[in-house]
Amino acid sequence: QVQLVESGGGLVQAGGSLRLSCAASGRGFSSYFMGWFRQAPGKEREFVAAISWGGTNRYYSDSVKGRFTISRDNAKNTVYLQMNNLKPEDTAVYYCAARQGVYSVVAGHWVYWGQGTQVTVSS
Numbered sequence: 001q002v003q004l005v006e007s008g009g010g011l012v013q014a015g016g017s018l019r020l021s022c023a024a025s026g027r028g029f030s031s032y033f034m035g036w037f038r039q040a041p042g043k044e045r046e047f048v049a050a051i052s053w054g055g056t057n058r059y060y061s062d063s064v065k066g067r068f069t070i071s072r073d074n075a076k077n078t079v080y081l082q083m084n085n086l087k088p089e090d091t092a093v094y095y096c097a098a099r100q101g102v103y104s105v106v107a108g109h110w111v112y113w114g115q116g117t118q119v120t121v122s123s
Helices: none
Strands: 002-007 010-013 018-026 033-039 046-051 058-060 068-073 078-083 092-099 117-122
Touching: 002 092, 018 033, 018 092, 018 117, 033 068, 033 078, 046 068, 046 078, 058 068
Parallel strands: 010 117
Antiparallel strands: 002 018, 018 078, 033 046, 033 092, 046 058, 068 078, 092 117
């Protein structure tokens, strides 16, 4: 069982940056694939980024590649999402997720979820 708590969301102007954090509690954090998803009003939850257990492999959606960076600190049981050059279309609730096994872009394949943190990018 893993509990996830996101933080770091807020309001930022286009072109700005934010760093999201996701603190995990429970056992075995380093054995979980960690991911970030986002959901805008009226839209489905979509994959943003994922990182493997040791941090070696990282995956990004095409819409954020080159602007966002996912990282993790297994000693702190925390995963991060550094978001640079933010755009209004990045506005959404951002969710942290965890799963065992291999990475997946399908939200339904992820087992554990945080409560989400709002990111709003103004133009």
